[in-house]
Amino acid sequence: MDLLLPLIPLFPLGGVLFIGFASRQLGEDAHLPAIVAVLMSFLASCAVFAKVWGGAELSADLFPWIVAGSFQTSIYLVADRLTAVMLMVVTGISTLIHIYSVGYMHGDPRYPRFFAYLNFFVFSMTMLVLAGNYLLLFVFWEAVGLASYLLIGFWFERDSAANAGKKAFIVNRVGDFGFSLALMLLFVNLGTLNIAEIGALQSRLPLAMATAIPLLLFVGATGKSAQVPLYIWLPDAMEGPTPVSALIHAATMVTAGVYMMVRSAPLFLGSAVAMQTVAVIGCATALLAATIGLVQNDIKKVLAYSTVSQLGYMVLGVGVGAFGAAMFHLVTHAFFKACLFLGAGSVIHAMHEEQDIRQMGGLRRYLPQTSLTFLVASFALAGVPPFAGFWSKDEILGAALHGGHTLLFVVGLFTAFLTAFYTFRLYFLTFEGELRARNAHPHESPATMTTPLLVLGTLALIGGFFNVPGFLEGAHAAGGHAELGAGHEGGMSHNALLLLSAAVSLSGVWLAHATYRKRDGVPRDALYERFARFHRVLLNKWYVDEIYEWLVVQPVMRGSRLLLRVLDKGLIDGAVNGLARLVGNIGGAMSVEQSGRIPTYILSMAIGVVATLAYVLVGGGS
Amino acid sequence: MIPLAWYLVLSALLFALGALVVMTRRNALHLFMGVELMLNAGNLVLLTGARLHGGAEAPAAMLFVLALAGAEVAVGLALIVLTHRTRGTLDVGAINFLRG
Numbered sequence: 001m002d003l004l005l006p007l008i009p010l011f012p013l014g015g016v017l018f019i020g021f022a023s024r025q026l027g028e029d030a031h032l033p034a035i036v037a038v039l040m041s042f043l044a045s046c047a048v049f050a051k052v053w054g055g056a057e058l059s060a061d062l063f064p065w066i067v068a069g070s071f072q073t074s075i076y077l078v079a080d081r082l083t084a085v086m087l088m089v090v091t092g093i094s095t096l097i098h099i100y101s102v103g104y105m106h107g108d109p110r111y112p113r114f115f116a117y118l119n120f121f122v123f124s125m126t127m128l129v130l131a132g133n134y135l136l137l138f139v140f141w142e143a144v145g146l147a148s149y150l151l152i153g154f155w156f157e158r159d160s161a162a163n164a165g166k167k168a169f170i171v172n173r174v175g176d177f178g179f180s181l182a183l184m185l186l187f188v189n190l191g192t193l194n195i196a197e198i199g200a201l202q203s204r205l206p207l208a209m210a211t212a213i214p215l216l217l218f219v220g221a222t223g224k225s226a227q228v229p230l231y232i233w234l235p236d237a238m239e240g241p242t243p244v245s246a247l248i249h250a251a252t253m254v255t256a257g258v259y260m261m262v263r264s265a266p267l268f269l270g271s272a273v274a275m276q277t278v279a280v281i282g283c284a285t286a287l288l289a290a291t292i293g294l295v296q297n298d299i300k301k302v303l304a305y306s307t308v309s310q311l312g313y314m315v316l317g318v319g320v321g322a323f324g325a326a327m328f329h330l331v332t333h334a335f336f337k338a339c340l341f342l343g344a345g346s347v348i349h350a351m352h353e354e355q356d357i358r359q360m361g362g363l364r365r366y367l368p369q370t371s372l373t374f375l376v377a378s379f380a381l382a383g384v385p386p387f388a389g390f391w392s393k394d395e396i397l398g399a400a401l402h403g404g405h406t407l408l409f410v411v412g413l414f415t416a417f418l419t420a421f422y423t424f425r426l427y428f429l430t431f432e433g434e435l436r437a438r439n440a441h442p443h444e445s446p447a448t449m450t451t452p453l454l455v456l457g458t459l460a461l462i463g464g465f466f467n468v469p470g471f472l473e474g475a476h477a478a479g480g481h482a483e484l485g486a487g488h489e490g491g492m493s494h495n496a497l498l499l500l501s502a503a504v505s506l507s508g509v510w511l512a513h514a515t516y517r518k519r520d521g522v523p524r525d526a527l528y529e530r531f532a533r534f535h536r537v538l539l540n541k542w543y544v545d546e547i548y549e550w551l552v553v554q555p556v557m558r559g560s561r562l563l564l565r566v567l568d569k570g571l572i573d574g575a576v577n578g579l580a581r582l583v584g585n586i587g588g589a590m591s592v593e594q595s596g597r598i599p600t601y602i603l604s605m606a607i608g609v610v611a612t613l614a615y616v617l618v619g620g621g622s
Numbered sequence: 623m624i625p626l627a628w629y630l631v632l633s634a635l636l637f638a639l640g641a642l643v644v645m646t647r648r649n650a651l652h653l654f655m656g657v658e659l660m661l662n663a664g665n666l667v668l669l670t671g672a673r674l675h676g677g678a679e680a681p682a683a684m685l686f687v688l689a690l691a692g693a694e695v696a697v698g699l700a701l702i703v704l705t706h707r708t709r710g711t712l713d714v715g716a717i718n719f720l721r722g
Contacts, residue, residue: 596720597718
């Protein structure tokens with residue numbers, strides 16, 4: 001029983017309640033309790049990190065939660081090295097983004113509510129990470145989804161924001177359905193939902209179950225971590241405030257699916273089919289999202305598609321058994337993508353809510369700190385050594401190659417090239433050249449916004465030197481990272497791979513430089529004009545939304561209308577209204593008797609008396 | 623001495639007369655008088671019974687009926703006055719407050 005563990009989620013929960021009840025009194029001071037709560041949570045996470053450093057495992061069985069016959073489960077928190085890494089990332093980046101939000105959300109009419117929601121997210125996310133059984137994990141998996149829904153639709157006056165929130169929630173339902181099926185199968189087959197026990201009992205699963213369960217868990221992950229075919233909600237989620245995009249839709253919540261899969265490593269390792277599926281889907285997601293990211297003109301949309309793409313890399317890492325590398329990429333991605341999003345927020349702030357990069361340009365002169373950190377994070381995303389993203393992406397690609405997945409490796413490498421290209425297309429169009437918007441007076445953001453940028457920029461620079469896979473290896477003997485060093489049957493030494501990977505990234509950066517770094521005139525998408533037809537397909541995002549509209553939304557709407565007409569209006573309303581009409585008609589018929597005219601009453605009374613008397617005296621008396 | 627049966631015949635005639643008034647007349651005041659007639663027909667039956675069988679129960683019941691009739695007059699007249707004020711008529715055919 002370690003009381004440190006419940007403290008981590010309790011601080012932000014206290015923050016939610018305090019801000020919720022005192023929002024009127026707090027007003028624009030609402031960030032103070034929120035930041036203090038998250039900071040305390042971060043410090044507690046640091047303490048937990050220090051405790052598990054040596055490989056110890058902490059647990060806290062707080063109280064029985066559901067007791068129903070043979071089914072018993074409790075609020076059970078555990079922390080091992082994997083948990084500790086996630087906790088550090090979640091609470092650390094949350095703290096920075098809370099601070100950033102002070103500047104970004106300044107003047108918003110729902111300022112206290114924003115911080116209450118953010119604290120609620122941190123509470124749910126830390127609970128998700130700490131959960132020691134799948135049911136608890138699932139509940140907070142849903143809770144972070146709720147936080148995401150509330151924050152995407154934070155500016156719900158805009159229809160697009162309200163719709164994006166709904167889209168995120170509904171698409172995630174599809175994935176969660178798979179997840180809940182997996183949990184039911186686990187309980188039916190193994191009689192427990194405790195994650196550690198399930199890991200130990202995996203070999204007892206029958207073959208069909210051993211394949212079906214990880215696949216269903218993966219369906220859950222495709223929803224939360226925005227994989228093909230359920231990734232469509234994440235780009236729309238950019239309707240939320242930018243700090244939310246950075247925290248929830250880039251750094252932490254969307255990685256919950258990857259975390260869950262790494263947590264369930266024994267289940268995934270038990271099925272080669274599941275692993276293969278995961279790897280292929282991850283790789284396809286990485287490629288598909290990167291191609292769409294090439295042509296986006298909204299600064300946040302570019303970053304959103306790159307997030308989907310990078311999540312694809314993490315899932316690919318899981319699929320090829322490189323759990324440690326996947327977590328490594330999760331951590332470095334959290335650093336540089338949060339930095340990029342916050343930088344984008346700073347740019348949007350400076351440009352007075354302009355998000356179109358075609359209107360920007362030359363912002364380096366106006367936003368020195370933002371542009372510097374954005375550049376560092378861009379290098380990290382592009383995978384240029386020695387920045388953070390290079391090392392983690394290389395670990396994943398290396399694991400794919402050494403695992404014998406040559407095709408996945410080649411696609412991953414090509415995606416890395418695309419990534420470098422679109423990242424620097426974004427950078428050059430935004431920060432270099434001349435400012436294209438008229439009447440714009442960009443200004444650097446306040447210190448509350450630039451300080452988190454600088455911290456995250458530093459982490460994006462040095463994050464690659466954290467030995468996350470090595471750190472996790474002790475706790476995750478099952479993780480496939482060990483095979484990275486062991487087998488070199490791919491025929492390429494690790495150094496050669498590093499060089500190749502660096503060369504691919506740099507060539508992407510170079511191509512973007514050659515295309516968009518124009519000293520004179522307006523930079524054009526010159527390259528795309530040569531492939532106009534393909535460009536149009538990409539601009540329309542491979543028509544995926546249209547396909548969904550045609551394949552899912554329209555049939556559902558038509559079916560619903562049919563049900564509405566036949567079942568709801570016809571049968572149910574018909575029965576209810578018919579009954580009401582029947583009662584009304586009977587009443588109407590009977591009310592003729594209630595004429596209200598006294599002579600009628602008297603007459604009927606007299607007839608009644610005479611009839612009764614006649615009956616008593618003549619017939620029935622005897 | 624008049625046979626007791628005649629008293630019963632008289633009271634039956636009185637009751638029938640009252641009932642006829644109540645059923646045929648349209649003026650609420652006339653109705654009222656018909657009701658009084660029926661009540662007193664009942665009283666007459668009670669007293670006849672007392673003479674026939676002796677005992678004090680029947681005269682006591684008759685006194686109750688008298689008291690009740692008095693109370694009825696007080697309430698009934700008040701109702702009639704009020705009805706006349708609000709409806710402007712005492713025609714029971716036109717008074718239908720109780721219409722369902």
